[in-house]
Amino acid sequence: MSDGHWQLEGSAAELYQRYLVPGITIKWADDLVQRAEVRAGEEVLDVACGTGVVVRLAASKAGSGHVIGLDLNPGMLAVARTVASEGAPITWTEGSALDLPFPSARFDVVLCQLGLQFFPDQPKALREMHRVVRPSGRIALSVYSPIERTLGAYAFVRALDEVLGPEASRIKRGEHSFADPSQLDSLLRDAGFGVVDVQTLVQTIQFPSVLDYVRFQLLATPMTVLLKGRAESERQSIIASVAAKAAAFSTVSMLDGGRFTFPQEAYVAVARPFPNAA
Template sequence: MTAQTSRSAYGGSPPANYERYFVPAIGAPLATDLVRLAALQPGERVLDVACGTGVVARLASPQVGVSGRITGLDVNPGMLAVARSATPADMAIEWHEASAEAMPFPDASFDVVLCQMGLQFMTDKPAALGEMRRVLMPGGRLLLNVPGPTPQLFAIMGEALARHASGDAAGFVDQVFSLHDTAQIQSLVAGAGFHDISVQAETRSLRLPAPEAFLWQYVHGTPLAGAVDQMDDDRRSALEHDVVIKWQRFVKDRALVLQVRITVATACN
């Protein structure tokens, strides 16, 4: 894959590319961890906040069975369109387009609220957590995860984007990993009124595609796609060169190996 052909190779919408590339490499492994930790039970009502293309919701559905209910909520209609198309016909999941800070659900509607890699993007985090608590029944459970601090691999990408694209593009990478301090997360969750809070961090090792492929898959599956599409071929080539050269030290058996710290918070209402 070259910078010149990247646009034609990844010509789908960012949400479609996100589901096709990001979810298998990063989203699904972390979602599997989160759903396993949730220990969902048959019949439970589960809300997936900032559901994206729905990987958490799809993994949760078999755990609650036909007597349970899975609902996904996201502010991005493109993500929800892909979520609907990616959901098997025999899997009943409700999808809602709305902000996490103002959910369209009655109080005490759910037994479990899950939120994967979404809280860091929310403008009003206390309000979003307050809404998560409001829609949980008494005794209900909250589980969320966030990545960070910025892994070396993504720091290299961010620095190259700042040089060759824009500060805003680099800022997106920073925002992905902006919420990771365990004390801050503990304070946010406690401030929303939750109790029995646990905040734990561990480093996960994920095998990604080869450097050239992963660079363009990530770019074209995120809001970075618009910024990079504005660049000419020379600048895209320079971006690719700078990133791929420095990523070589993270390659093992032709795969890019990402070491990323994931913080998981659990709490009860």
Template sequence: MTASASDKAFTGSIPQTYDRLMVPMIFAPYARDLAARAKAHQPRDLLEIAAGTGAVTTVLASELPDTHITATDLNEPMLAQAKTHLTGKTNISWQQADALSLPFGDASFDIVACQFGAMFFPDRIKGYSEARRVLRPGGRFLFNVWDKIEENDFANVMQQTMHQVFPSNPPQFMARTPHGYHDPARIRDDLTAAGFRDIGIEMVAHRSPAASPQDSAIAYCQGTPMRGEIEALGEPSLEAATQRVAEALAHRFGNGPIEGKIQALVISAVA
């Protein structure tokens, strides 16, 4: 599956909903994992691509106070939300940037980190080549991508529900893009084509907590570009579709606080 232009539309109220609900539910444990892997290499200069609302940036700023962190994202509204968490941090520079055309010189960084962003690259080999270009020789590219949607409980229930609510044309954002790039062989081939070596790919599972089925449904339906796809279909309304997902989650996981499996691939490659 190929990402579409609408998949990058993290605008309007999406950044705030994403930050409030999505980050603690699915991104926080992988942010801690990626930051720990970066910390082990004690970088002087670190570039973060697709920083989003700052899930990884926040942990990196705390864990690596002597590292200069350059945090970038294609979407300025996401960076604006990220900055609200990190006011006063002097070791972070913020910059809007396209991962396929990084505005930095060759060999500028010891580590390039990217949390769940590679799936959105229109040309992954070009994006990886840019990461390699800005890395110093022997520098490391650390990133993660989601495993197939069937291995991620809340996302899978949401997607199945979309097929029921919109049987003729279900919104496919989550399956198409966040969960659409999970083949280790393809990832390894793309990195090799971009010139990386010593490629390691590890499957990492965590538990995904949500305060309620409603919170999880809102996160997926209204805190991602799924929102635009649902709204474009007209009927049922966004609220009605969200409620159907909440009901499906409650049926599967119960009411009150719920928990499900999440699974991702964590990749390390050397320039």
């Protein structure tokens, strides 16, 4: 990808699916769907499904069941619809996590990967998930831990602030707004979940180069706003400058072999409405 084959064409959602899903979110999705123990015949909802990485993995387990992917962003859903899947049928739905368009107790499993931190009213979103999951069901969700605990992302935000000014990294830092696992635990209990298990987990992330990582962050996420309205030459120059500084903020082992490798940390929760749920 760093050798000139990287395609700049395509929407941010297409680039997200092509580069960030295989680089980052599929690793977390595999783990989340396993922890949720999705079984054949189950009704599953994935909130903030993006381009559908969790939905497709859940569908591969749900067999004769049904999986719904819900997201606020029609561009992400448009890309989700183009990706092949197997297993249970999938329905893609545009909607808000704060007002789920489903009857109460509709789902065996509700999933939400790396979405909660973006919701303007997190308690409300969790109350909605509690409302739509069956009393015997469970939810599984993940959020990133503080950014200092994921060295690649931390190098990136420091570089961004140096190149574009101190406010530049605000969006990226917002992805890491959970201070500790107890914050997620309390939010889930306050939303009505009787059994809550929050684990601190690490996945190893690897991109072909620091330059690739920086490009994907700036072209395939809400950080595209930082490059908006700038000439192509200026965009490329910003990407190169941020990458050079991010490399300077990285340790030797993160840059081994020219690749960009770092452990990424997240809090992953499985919660059930009642202690006696199956």
